[in-house]
Amino acid sequence: MLEKMRRVVTGHDKGGKSMVLIDGPPGTIVERGLAGLGEVWITDGSPADNSGKKDSSKRKLRLEPPKRGSVIRFFTIAPEQQGVSAAEMEKEFAATFKAIGGKDARVDTSRHPGMHTTKTVDYIIVLDGEVTLILDRENVKLKPFDVVVQRGTNHAWTNPGTKPALLAGVLIDAKKL
Numbered sequence: 001m002l003e004k005m006r007r008v009v010t011g012h013d014k015g016g017k018s019m020v021l022i023d024g025p026p027g028t029i030v031e032r033g034l035a036g037l038g039e040v041w042i043t044d045g046s047p048a049d050n051s052g053k054k055d056s057s058k059r060k061l062r063l064e065p066p067k068r069g070s071v072i073r074f075f076t077i078a079p080e081q082q083g084v085s086a087a088e089m090e091k092e093f094a095a096t097f098k099a100i101g102g103k104d105a106r107v108d109t110s111r112h113p114g115m116h117t118t119k120t121v122d123y124i125i126v127l128d129g130e131v132t133l134i135l136d137r138e139n140v141k142l143k144p145f146d147v148v149v150q151r152g153t154n155h156a157w158t159n160p161g162t163k164p165a166l167l168a169g170v171l172i173d174a175k176k177l
Contacts, residue, residue: 002038027057034078034164043069063102070172076164089113114156120171122150129165132158
């Protein structure tokens with residue numbers, strides 16, 4: 001699904017005129033079954049550097065953006081699997097977060113094995129499907145075009161539907177609480 005996403009990245013030619021540098025799918029895509037992440041663009045600081053022609057998204061996938069940086073990504077959430085044990089879910093989430101440099105983000109998984117927190121402010125937009133945002137004290141059902149402003153809180157996502165849900169997220173480095 002993520003390879004069908006389109007990103008258009010603009011830049012400047014040698015004469016300073018605007019042009020398209022990249023027109024295609026996200027630069028880095030990692031999928032595990034029906035879940036995955038597709039990196040659209042990453043900035044390494046603020047203010048961002050708009051010079052150069054390098055594809056900033058072609059790098060090892062990390063849960064959080066660089067210090068003082070940002071990331072925009074598409075991500076898919078697989079439908080909940082029935083009949084999977086809590087131990088199997090814990091093992092899968094632990095491996096997934098470790099693979100994206102986020103094993104330390106899993107501070108309290110007592111409500112769900114996908115619970116995690118990041119040192120970011122995130123703008124998450126549901127594009128397709130329905131998901132549930134799990135927080136420490138409550139759950140929130142979300143549908144297409146709902147937006148979550150995630151402010152460094154412990155959370156997880158679940159998909160009660162039958163097809164993958166598609167979301168877009170902008171993560172910006174922030175102070176840790």
